[in-house]
Amino acid sequence: MITIQIRLFAAHRDIVGRPELTLAQPAGATLGEVWAHLVVEHPALARYTGRLLFAVNQQFADPTTVLHDGDEVAFIPPVSGGAAVL
Amino acid sequence: MPEFQPFLITHQPLDPAPLVAYAQAPTDGAVVTFAGVARNHVAGRPTASLSYEAYAEMAVPVLEQIAAEAAERWPIGRIAVHHRVGTLAIGETAVLVVVAAPHRQEAFQAAAYVMDRIKEIAPIWKQEHWADGAAEWRE
Secondary structure, three states: OEEEEEEEOHHHHHHHOOOEEEEEEOOOOEHHHHHHHHHHHOHHHHHHOOOOEEEEOOEEEOOOOEOOOOOEEEEEOOOOOOOOOO | OOOOOOEEEEOOOOOHHHHHHHHOOOOOOEEEEEEEEOOOEEOOEEEEEEEEEEOHHHHHHHHHHHHHHHHHHOOOOOEEEEEEOEEEEOOOEEEEEEEEEOOHHHHHHHHHHHHHHHHHHOOEEEEEEEOOOOEEEOO
8 A cells, every 4th residue: 555645726625625635545556546536535526537637746747647655646626727738 | 135036936915126137137138027917807707806826836846847948939038937826906916927038029929928838737726706705716
């Protein structure tokens, strides 16, 4: 198992009700899997699927990125609508 | 005086003068200053105030990345970007983008590019507080 810190902002934080979460995940878990896990726990997040950006340790990252113990994960809600090009 | 930071997320009111002083060099014939200001309406609906929130540890490196992108595209000099967070009254400045360049076309184009990219990828969010008391994140 690995332990990750999740940072939540703006509408995501309002939905989840807190700015940070600590989550235990199986080794090999990806960013996208963690997001899917959060959406199950907080279904109101579902409307952001496909519209958010992902970051690991303050760097933009792909949803297929494999996480490591101690990583800081951020799910970044859209900042002005539309898909961003990194 | 603390050292001037060209890329900054701050709760303090913004002042363009230090950004201009930082950006301008003797080789530059143009300095463009863009100020994004809290306005009192969005699509006809009255706003009472705005608030901004940032993932500050990441937003500053992203601002640096955006400036580097602009410098790859145009022959420009220095860039400075300061972004306010917290609650802003109508008329207060939310963001300052200053670009210096030898010539004005590049300075204008790069400043517009930097502002567009901030709105695309910088982890900074705006919440509109409507005059009727409701609030909404701009997405």
